[in-house]
Amino acid sequence: MANFTELINKHIIVIGGGAAGFFAAINAAEMHPGIKVTILEKSNKLLAKVRISGGGRCNVTNHCFEINELVKNYPRGSKELKQVFSRFNVSDTIAWFKKRGVDLKTEPDNRMFPDADSSETIIDCFMYQVKKNNIAIKLNEEVLNIIRNPKPETQNPKLEVQTTRESYSADAVICSSGGHNNAKNYNFIQKTGHTISELIPSLFTINLPGNNIKELMGLSVQNATVRVEKTKHQYTGPVLITHWGLSGPAVLKLSAFAAKDFFDRDYNANILINWTGDLNSELVSSELTSWMKEKSLIVNTPLYEIPKRLWAFLVDKADIPDNKPWNELSKKHLNKLAQVLTNDSYNMKGKTTFKEEFVTSGGVNLKEIDFKTMQSKIMPNLYFCGEVLDVDGITGGFNFQNAWSTAFVAASSV
Ligand SMILES: Cc1cc2nc3c(=O)[nH]c(=O)nc-3n(C[C@H](O)[C@H](O)[C@H](O)COP(=O)(O)OP(=O)(O)OC[C@H]3O[C@@H](n4cnc5c(N)ncnc54)[C@H](O)[C@@H]3O)c2cc1C
Incomplete structure (x- = not known):
């Protein structure tokens, strides 16, 4: 890990203010004190899916502690998630939230929810951590382009993130822009050279x-x-x-x-x-x-x-x-x-x-990601996490577990 003076001028941009984006931003800020972290969100709402998830109760994860069993719940991405879960698994999720004041409980079908039975508990926890760690949030800023430093030979190239309003220079970019059924939403990622696997409804x-x-x-x-x-x-x-x-x-x-x-x-x-x-x-x-x-x-x-x-x-x-x-x-x-x-x-x-709880399978091609770090194999210093990847789980808390685990690995690798 770099020392404090090296980090103080560094900037991490997180694209998307959803579950994966918040988890990545908070962990990055905690793991690399002094680093500047900014979340760019295209809409005027944060954590919109978390709020409505699990019928307003937020099914945070699933009481499944065996990695080989856990990965069986992912029609796409199970092989790749094995090594991600070996870094951050269900017990880590439970401990992470507990340490920050949110206890989780298990229902008879193994789904895990906040004790308070409200997704607001998760949102309040995230918003408190964002404030505590001085994470900047910019609403109504849609990312249109991620451009590599004009000098490709640079060993650690900076990235330029262009939005509908501004242009930001970043040492690393974590892209957590979520899953979509409209291919248009992946345009800015395709422009970086990544391919998007076919978008198909699931669940x-x-x-x-x-x-x-x-x-x-x-x-x-x-x-x-x-x-x-x-x-x-x-x-x-x-x-x-x-x-x-x-x-x-x-x-x-x-x-x-x-x-x-x-x-x-x-x-x-x-x-x-x-x-x-x-x-x-x-x-x-x-x-x-x-x-x-x-x-x-x-x-x-x-x-x-x-x-x-x-x-x-x-x-x-x-x-x-x-x-x-x-x-x-x-x-x-x-x-x-x-x-x-x-x-x-x-x-x-x-x-x-199913109850509006649709999931679209498809997303950033998994072959183009190094799952040890969640870094792009195509554009250095660009990381991906959450539903933007071609990973999807069945109902039961598995989609959020994917968001937490991939976000954690991305945050610890930047
Ligand atoms: C109704 C419903 C209920 C659900 N319930 C559960 C549940 O209980 N348990 C569970 O495990 N899963 C549940 N899921 C699935 C779960 O919500 C998702 O898997 C999870 O939210 C994905 O998180 P994410 O951060 O990757 O994406 P998202 O939550 O979709 O966040 C992506 C964010 O990026 C923003 N964005 C997109 N493009 C750009 C851009 N170009 N520039 C800037 N910002 C951008 C979006 O506006 C959004 O805010 C549910 C899904 C739905 C629809």
Whole structure:
């Protein structure tokens, strides 16, 4: 680390006043006392997504301490994040906020929120740290260009950051301008020579227009497997029936991991559901056979923890009449019921955004970043962190954990 007199004239510019930008600015200022840090934000709002995140409660991270498990929650970027998390992981996030007066609590599904259940706690914490560390914030300044010192041979070239209002000289620039579904927002990055991977929606729910299953809206199955036919993608977990189709954690996970397949199919796909979780149709057939001595009506005997009304819907889909008892079930109908329970087919036509919590996959090409430092391999002294990278996580606090960890590594490397 440079000594104080060397740092005193140095200037770090952080682009974007979001989660990653604030975390990078605060850590850079704390780690390099005396250095000047400025955040440039194009809008007149700071931490806008943090404020509305997690339904206003801010799902800060996820109670997942094993790095190999943690990275499995990132459809894009999991390989690269391994070394980032080895520098700053979930325990570091918890400790960082605790040290600055914000305790986090864990909910039964492992999501972690501030004890106070309010995203304002995180915003207040950041604003206090910004003031304490004399970080300058400039609102309404959109960065249009990042230009390298005209003398490229200089060992440690300065960068010039041009905004809609001014031009700044910087020793290092941390770019945390977030993820966008409009490619225009990446123009100033492309001008530095970086490539942007294709922008594709992630985290959405499945539309089933005209399908009667929607009449069962509100019902859920805790352990169902959803897959996209003719792809390798399948996920097991809770599936929720909604008034437009299918949602729930297993569907959202599928949408994130199969984002490209869905996009390529223009959101028309055959979705297959195994309502029993992971049992195959042979096993289910043999389990159904053991019921064939019973006199009770099939429609009144829901199995595999399937809610009664959904069970009745599936029995009907297998063409079994409501008045049929188990002991009169034909082999043909038994096999059909086993098939419907394990390989139930739905025609997806379109998608719906999940509670506005959309994520766009795509962003700065990961091959162009050195993940040991988060520095650009194309323009020295330019660093990237947060959602501007081609990294995205599923819901549960993973997107913020990406922002904290990549911002921390960038801040410690400048
Ligand atoms: C409704 C909603 C709820 C969410 N809830 C959660 C949650 O609970 N947990 C979780 O982990 N994730 C959640 N996410 C995702 C999470 O909010 C993002 O992953 C995270 O905010 C990304 O942080 P960032 O700093 O990289 O980008 P952003 O928060 O998008 O910040 C980027 C900033 O840069 C500014 N900017 C852009 N271009 C320029 C430019 N050229 N010049 C200057 N400034 C610029 C933007 O105006 C913005 O303020 C949610 C997302 C949404 C939309």
